[in-house]
Amino acid sequence: MSLLAVRDLDAGYGEDLQILHGVDIDVADGEYVTIVGPNGAGKSTVMKSVFGLTTHMGGSVTFDDTDITGMPPEEVIYEGLGYVPQNDNIFPTLSVRENLEMGAYILDDVPQDALDAVFERFPILDERQSQKAGTMSGGQQQMLAMGRALMLDPDLLMLDEPSAGLAPDLVDDMFDRIDEINDDGTAILMVEQNAKEALQRCDRGYVLAQGQNRYMDEGDVLLADEEVRQQFLGG
Numbered sequence: 001m002s003l004l005a006v007r008d009l010d011a012g013y014g015e016d017l018q019i020l021h022g023v024d025i026d027v028a029d030g031e032y033v034t035i036v037g038p039n040g041a042g043k044s045t046v047m048k049s050v051f052g053l054t055t056h057m058g059g060s061v062t063f064d065d066t067d068i069t070g071m072p073p074e075e076v077i078y079e080g081l082g083y084v085p086q087n088d089n090i091f092p093t094l095s096v097r098e099n100l101e102m103g104a105y106i107l108d109d110v111p112q113d114a115l116d117a118v119f120e121r122f123p124i125l126d127e128r129q130s131q132k133a134g135t136m137s138g139g140q141q142q143m144l145a146m147g148r149a150l151m152l153d154p155d156l157l158m159l160d161e162p163s164a165g166l167a168p169d170l171v172d173d174m175f176d177r178i179d180e181i182n183d184d185g186t187a188i189l190m191v192e193q194n195a196k197e198a199l200q201r202c203d204r205g206y207v208l209a210q211g212q213n214r215y216m217d218e219g220d221v222l223l224a225d226e227e228v229r230q231q232f233l234g235g
């Protein structure tokens with residue numbers, strides 16, 4: 001049984017720029033799934049499509065037994081799906097706390113327990129509640145973006161390149177935090193440029209190229225696959 005089931009998805013931009021061609025992605029309840037592949041493969045487009053930010057051209061997206069195909073983001077968010085985009089994922093001129101409150105804007109009141117949980121998970125955000133988000137480091141901004149997405153306690157969190165732009169010594173820390181979120185029961189769908197580490201950590205991985213599925217298997221199996229290594233992991 002899949003929590004997220006992307007089936008034979010065709011999607012793209014504008015009237016007729018098709019990027020995805022028959023893509024299939026599954027994420028089970030509590031599973032940790034990674035998508036890797038070359039630049040321009042359509043990895044971000046998959047996530048944007050799940051979140052209703054592309055032009056739907058065919059196929060379906062089902063989440064928790066609800067057909068969310070083509071559903072706009074302001075409706076998808078009610079279904080228990082969180083999304084941290086690759087770029088522009090915080091409000092730089094708002095404070096840390098205001099950013100987190102924005103994560104729960106669909107609720108009448110800010111959920112205090114969710115806010116406490118985010119501060120417990122990311123103590124730096126607690127310490128810097130009143131700091132303007134745009135003045136924090138890249139790693140802190142990424143934590144804020146994840147914290148914001150966690151404010152509605154999603155069943156599935158989609159993370160697009162969470163380690164991008166981080167100093168090398170912060171990359172492991174970021175992956176550790178994602179492990180913790182997953183260990184606490186939230187399913188993860190992650191796109192990563194840092195393919196080897198991502199595949200080591202996840203349960204299952206997909207290799208996407210030119211808008212199509214190329215390989216799918218357990219992360220360790222993909223890592224050990226000679227063809228995958230040669231073509232997609234730099235040997």
Ligand SMILES: Nc1ncnc2c1ncn2[C@@H]1O[C@H](COP(=O)(O)OP(=O)(O)OP(=O)(O)O)[C@@H](O)[C@H]1O
Pocket residue numbers: 013017019037038039040041042043044045046086
């Ligand atoms: N808003 C857009 N309008 C038109 N074309 C777009 C748009 N966003 C992405 N594309 C195109 O869609 C294709 C796939 O882009 P996408 O961002 O999904 O790739 P990606 O696998 O995430 O790449 P990267 O590793 O560089 O992040 C690319 O050819 C890109 O130029």
Ligand SMILES: [Mg+2]
Pocket residue numbers: 043044045086160191
């Ligand atoms: Mg991308």
